[in-house]
Amino acid sequence: MYSVFMSTPERLIESTRELLWERGYVGTSPKAIQQHAGAGQGSMYHHFAGKPDLALAAIRRTAEEMRATADAVLGGDGSAYARIESYLLRERDVLKGCPVGRLTMDPDVIASDELRAPVTETLDWLRDRIAGIVEEGRSQGEFTDALVPQDIASTVVATVQGGYVLARSSGSPAAFDTAVRGLLALLAAARTPPARS
Amino acid sequence: MYSVFMSTPERLIESTRELLWERGYVGTSPKAIQQHAGAGQGSMYHHFAGKPDLALAAIRRTAEEMRATADAVLGGDGSAYARIESYLLRERDVLKGCPVGRLTMDPDVIASDELRAPVTETLDWLRDRIAGIVEEGRSQGEFTDALVPQDIASTVVATVQGGYVLARSSGSPAAFDTAVRGLLALLAAARTPPARS
Numbered sequence: 001m002y003s004v005f006m007s008t009p010e011r012l013i014e015s016t017r018e019l020l021w022e023r024g025y026v027g028t029s030p031k032a033i034q035q036h037a038g039a040g041q042g043s044m045y046h047h048f049a050g051k052p053d054l055a056l057a058a059i060r061r062t063a064e065e066m067r068a069t070a071d072a073v074l075g076g077d078g079s080a081y082a083r084i085e086s087y088l089l090r091e092r093d094v095l096k097g098c099p100v101g102r103l104t105m106d107p108d109v110i111a112s113d114e115l116r117a118p119v120t121e122t123l124d125w126l127r128d129r130i131a132g133i134v135e136e137g138r139s140q141g142e143f144t145d146a147l148v149p150q151d152i153a154s155t156v157v158a159t160v161q162g163g164y165v166l167a168r169s170s171g172s173p174a175a176f177d178t179a180v181r182g183l184l185a186l187l188a189a190a191r192t193p194p195a196r197s
Numbered sequence: 198m199y200s201v202f203m204s205t206p207e208r209l210i211e212s213t214r215e216l217l218w219e220r221g222y223v224g225t226s227p228k229a230i231q232q233h234a235g236a237g238q239g240s241m242y243h244h245f246a247g248k249p250d251l252a253l254a255a256i257r258r259t260a261e262e263m264r265a266t267a268d269a270v271l272g273g274d275g276s277a278y279a280r281i282e283s284y285l286l287r288e289r290d291v292l293k294g295c296p297v298g299r300l301t302m303d304p305d306v307i308a309s310d311e312l313r314a315p316v317t318e319t320l321d322w323l324r325d326r327i328a329g330i331v332e333e334g335r336s337q338g339e340f341t342d343a344l345v346p347q348d349i350a351s352t353v354v355a356t357v358q359g360g361y362v363l364a365r366s367s368g369s370p371a372a373f374d375t376a377v378r379g380l381l382a383l384l385a386a387a388r389t390p391p392a393r394s
Contacts, residue, residue, distance in 0.1 A: 023304050027223035097302060104365035105294060105302045107220050116366070123366045147382055154363060154372060155379030161362040162355030168301040169313070169320045175351060182352030185344055186383035 002038070009047045011037040016058035021099040025055060025106040025115070056115055062099045063122040074129055080137025081191055084130065084156060088180045094173040097164040127153045137191075144190050152187075159183045199234070206244045208234040213255035218296040222252060222303040222312070253312060259296045260319040271326055277334025278388055281327065281353060285377045291370040294361040324350045334388075341387050349384075356380045 002011045015036035019028040030051050034044050048054040073087045103109045103119050110116055131153035137143040143152075159179050166175035199208045212233035216225040227248050231241050245251040270284045297319050306312045328350035334340040340349075356376050363372035 024221070024223060024302065026221060027304065098362075101359075101362045101366075102302045104362045105221065105299045107224065110365055110368075116368075120366050120368075123363060127363075144386060146386060148379065151375050151379030151382060153379070154360075154376035155356055155383065158356045158359030158363055158376035158380075159352055160355075161359030162298075162357065163351075163359070165295075165298045165301045165358040166320060166324075166351060166355055168307055169298075169317050171307075171313075171317075178348050179351035179355035181345070182348030182350070183355075183383075185348060186352065186380075186387055189341055189343060189387035190383055 008039050013057050016054050025109050060118045063118040080133045094167045094176045101161045130156050205236050210254050213251050222306050257315050260315040277330045291364045291373045298358045327353050
């Protein structure tokens with residue numbers, strides 16, 4: 001499944017990332033990881049103390065990637081609205097859900113301070129990053145003062161996370177797009193005063 | 198755990214509902230259900246064909262309950278904004294997540310047309326119900342015409358579903374409330390024209 005040039009620990013981490021995204025932590029057995037990675041049991045326990053240790057390495061890497069991708073889009077040019085729009089419209093594997101956010105529904109991840117930490121840090125970082133952009137837009141008169149940056153940032157992140165739920169429920173990415181369109185329309189309404197009726 | 202006056206099938210369904218909410222479908226074994234319900238293996242298979250059959254009964258009941266609760270709030274008095282606000286602010290067991298929405302992250306539920314159906318129907322119904330209220334608010338001049346009812350309804354449902362993700366990630370219901378407050382501020386901005394700066 002992986003290049004023969006990839007080391008065994010690498011194959012184990014990459015396999016764990018894929019299985020966590022697809023089946024969650026509870027649904028991923030050490031045996032499934034070994035089979036996916038083409039590694040023996042002895043080899044896995046030589047490199048990692050166990051499933052939690054391996055999962056932590058996998059979650060950390062996934063979290064770093066998500067952060068880098070989001071930062072690239074959010075750090076682009078344009079108005080606050082345009083940057084949030086770019087973030088919301090960036091290409092996503094919608095039907096697979098968020099590889100970080102979905103872990104919050106995993107009872108064993110939430111029960112472990114260690115496994116939950118990279119999830120919490122990444123979503124907190126994302127929220128703060130977007131809140132900074134809303135604050136910028138507000139101070140430059142782009143958004144109305146009625147918007148509280150941390151609140152709006154939470155709504156943006158929640159819409160994306162909930163958009164995955166709608167898409168997976170309906171089996172179509174369209175439901176994700178609909179939720180994003182609605183949010184953009186609301187953000188646009190908070191940006192320029194609508195015509196009085 | 199349950200009253201002795203509750204029948205065995207009832208105890209099995211209620212146990213399955215609780216376990217599905219807490220551990221998901223993949224993480225819920227027939228044995229765990231039997232232990233939780235205080236029922237033997239023979240008794241379980243006497244009443245239900247197996248885990249999928251029992252899960253279907255449990256999911257249907259949870260979906261019906263969620264629908265009834267949402268309908269009671271959304272069908273109340275007041276403006277379109279006020280009814281959506283009541284829905285968003287209704288009391289929730291935020292840290293447990295949505296018993297229906299969380300199933301979308303369960304690969305075995307999504308892979309089964311039968312198990313997914315009540316999830317899809319409930320979320321679709323909720324979206325349509327809220328879209329009807331937005332449409333009403335729009336036709337009565339409460340919301341700006343720029344709002345597309347289905348889009349806004351999807352954003353409302355997504356914010357709630359994603360709000361659970363944020364709450365579980367941070368271990369605090371506050372993150373859910375923040376996302377809801379942001380959405381309400383945006384809806385308010387789309388309702389009354391903000392003062393021109």
